[in-house]
Amino acid sequence: xxxxxxxxxxxxxxxxxxxxxxxxxxxxxxxxxxxxxxxxxxxxxxxxxxxxxxxxxxxxxxxxxxxxxxxxxxxxxxxxxxxxxxxxxxxxxxxxxxxxxxxxxxxxxxxxxxxxxxxxxxxxxxxxxxxxxxxxxxxxxxxxxxxxxxxxxxxxxxxxxxxxxxxxxxxxxxxxxxxxxxxxxxxxxxxxxxxxxxxxxxxxxxxxxxxxxxxxxxxxxxxxxxxxxxxxxxxxxxxxxxxxxxxxxxxxxxxxxxxxxxxxxxxxxxxxxxxxxxxxxxxxxxxxxxxxxxxxxxxxxxxxxxxxxxxxxxxxxxxxxxxxxxxxxxxxxxxxxxxxxxxxxxxxxxxxxxxxxxxxxxxxxxxxxxxxxxxxxxxxxxxxxxxxxxxxxxxxxxxxxxxxxxxxxxxxxxxxxxxxx
Numbered sequence: 001x002x003x004x005x006x007x008x009x010x011x012x013x014x015x016x017x018x019x020x021x022x023x024x025x026x027x028x029x030x031x032x033x034x035x036x037x038x039x040x041x042x043x044x045x046x047x048x049x050x051x052x053x054x055x056x057x058x059x060x061x062x063x064x065x066x067x068x069x070x071x072x073x074x075x076x077x078x079x080x081x082x083x084x085x086x087x088x089x090x091x092x093x094x095x096x097x098x099x100x101x102x103x104x105x106x107x108x109x110x111x112x113x114x115x116x117x118x119x120x121x122x123x124x125x126x127x128x129x130x131x132x133x134x135x136x137x138x139x140x141x142x143x144x145x146x147x148x149x150x151x152x153x154x155x156x157x158x159x160x161x162x163x164x165x166x167x168x169x170x171x172x173x174x175x176x177x178x179x180x181x182x183x184x185x186x187x188x189x190x191x192x193x194x195x196x197x198x199x200x201x202x203x204x205x206x207x208x209x210x211x212x213x214x215x216x217x218x219x220x221x222x223x224x225x226x227x228x229x230x231x232x233x234x235x236x237x238x239x240x241x242x243x244x245x246x247x248x249x250x251x252x253x254x255x256x257x258x259x260x261x262x263x264x265x266x267x268x269x270x271x272x273x274x275x276x277x278x279x280x281x282x283x284x285x286x287x288x289x290x291x292x293x294x295x296x297x298x299x300x301x302x303x304x305x306x307x308x309x310x311x312x313x314x315x316x317x318x319x320x321x322x323x324x325x326x327x328x329x330x331x332x333x334x335x336x337x338x339x340x341x342x343x344x345x346x347x348x349x350x351x352x353x354x355x356x357x358x359x360x361x362x363x364x365x366x367x368x369x370x371x372x373x374x375x376x377x378x379x380x381x382x383x384x385x386x387x388x389x390x391x392x393x394x395x396x397x398x399x400x401x402x403x404x405x406x407x408x409x410x411x412x413x414x415x416x417x418x419x420x421x
Contacts, residue, residue: 006051014043017060018140023116025067027175032119032137032165034071042067114229115176117222118183120164121190124171129164130193131200132157138225139218149215150200184236191243191300194222198247202254203406210258210408216251223247227286238295241286245304249283249311252276264412268316280311299335302327321351338367339375346379354383374403378413385420394420 018039025035042063056062120134135141135149143161147154178186201215223244230237256274259265287308290301306327313319328344341364349357361380370376381396397417401410 003051006055007047009055010043010046010050013055013059014046014063015140017063019113019116019138020060021063021067022137023112023175024064025071026116026119027112028068028071030172030175031169032133036137038067038070039063041070045070112175113225115174117190117226118177118186119168119173119175121193122168122171122173122186123189125164125167126160127193127196129160129167130189131196132160133164134193134222135197135218136161138222141218145214149212183234187236187239190226191239194219194226195243195247195300197222198250202250210262210264210406211254213254216247216254220244220247220251227289235294238290238293239298239300241290241293242295242298242301242304245283245286245290246300246307247283248279248286249304249307252279252283252311258408262408264408267310272313272315275311283311284308297330297334299331302331302334306331319350321347325351338364338369339373341367342370342373342376342379346382349379349383349386354387357383358387372403374400374409374413376400377403381413381416385416390420393417 021039021042022032022035025038026032029035029038045066046059046063050056117134117138120137121130125133132146132150135146136143141149143158144154146152147157150157177183198216198219201212201217201219204210204212223240226240227237227244230240252275253267253270255276256270256272257265265271283304287301287304290296290298290304295301296305306324309320309324309327325344325347328340328347332340332344341360345357345360345364348360358380361376361383364370365376377396378400381393381400384390384393384396394417397413397420401413401417404410404413
């Protein structure tokens, strides 16, 4: 293997092992910055030694050993965490081949990685900072990549991450998975952050691109990690599978959501042959797990069941809209949200006619949360168009185009307004 090939192999291994390293090191050091620094030091040591000695048989354990040796140096220098220093020093006795370290990692890897996720998504951190910190620490994205994904400046993202780390440090969080009622309460924050990341990739809130698949992929990866590591006996695990099912099924449509020119392709006009069958199958399997665990009426599982209705239909005409409308009736009971009510109105309009949808829209038209929400006039425009009230529909489509911050979506809405003539 050439030096260049070795360097590529090292970088690939580090990308795969990075979250594991930081999770274990954060739990040891009690500090995310220090954990990232030690992990980076281990990478630098590998870059210096592996081209000469070759890639070790167990590279993950080797990196952990190197990082923990570095941690001991830091502990000595700063005269901090003496008890932990002694524990790690004892662990390292006789571990030259890294085997024992790897066994220890495997024993509590789930707790360590989950602990890092739960800490990064702690409710004491603001929602936007949680998302940035999660993508940075767990996803391994650079601040520049996160900034481009959320159409923000690199400085702003960096500040959010720094504030989040300081907030976590001040609170003295332990980087451990909470138990019982506290875990259930904290899990909702974790799932919200993961779904926020996915939604920003699936339907970008601003910019010229309708979708950002890389964000969807990161959110799906986080969902799979949660599903694999959450204890089997955890009653809230059903919601983890519900969210994973929702993301997998929704992501299956990404190739068909835009045309060759990047323009929006509505669900009813998408080429379903382009939907990813592997992701659909994964989504169905995750949904079945959620339902088997008793979570059929959880908010994410219900949304996944809605997505499954579309995935099962061979074409738009085969869609079971009455079932979708009934699922939305159930969803609004467990998920009080004006957006859910809006989507419920859309489902009822498809199942029982546009006038039915218009009646339900009238009930939520004055909700302050929807006042500047482009999908509301867009939905009303669609109902009016299908009801034959074209002039009124045009006004609504134009209003929606002014409200959206996404260039592709605005173009799509203006095209619908033109079609009203």
